[in-house]
């Protein structure tokens with residue numbers, strides 16, 4: 001049994017949290033809500049039982065928004081820096097963790113996304129990463145490489 005506790009935080013560091021595996025799912029969501037809320041092509045969300053989640057610092061700084069027409073969806077964010085943060089589904093059945101807010105993950109810990117949701121709603125400009133030049137850091141500071149498909 002894996003007892004690894006993973007830690008996460010917002011960009012400004014005011015808010016921190018801990019999660020305990022195992023998780024229910026790890027998925028990219030391309031729905032229009034997730035695209036708006038992340039400002040990106042898709043959300044990268046871990047779903048887990050709420051009991052395996054806890055705020056460890058700054059919970060009073062957590063804002064929450066629920067769209068009027070949403071039954072499941074909500075979003076939480078840091079009131080200071082605006083980072084997207086873990087949110088409890090309106091059903092209360094799942095905690096949704098934006099994976100990009102996790103801090104260092106031990107190399108031995110396997111965390112691999114397994115599916116795309118709302119693929120038909122993906123951004124028209126979405127491209128598979130392997131089709132794009134990949135710079136180790138910045139263009140001009142590193143040499144682009146090609147990624148394997």
Ligand SMILES: [Zn+2]
Pocket residue numbers: 010011012013014015078079080081082083
């Ligand atoms: Zn913050």
Ligand SMILES: [Zn+2]
Pocket residue numbers: 029030031032033034035043118
């Ligand atoms: Zn979504």
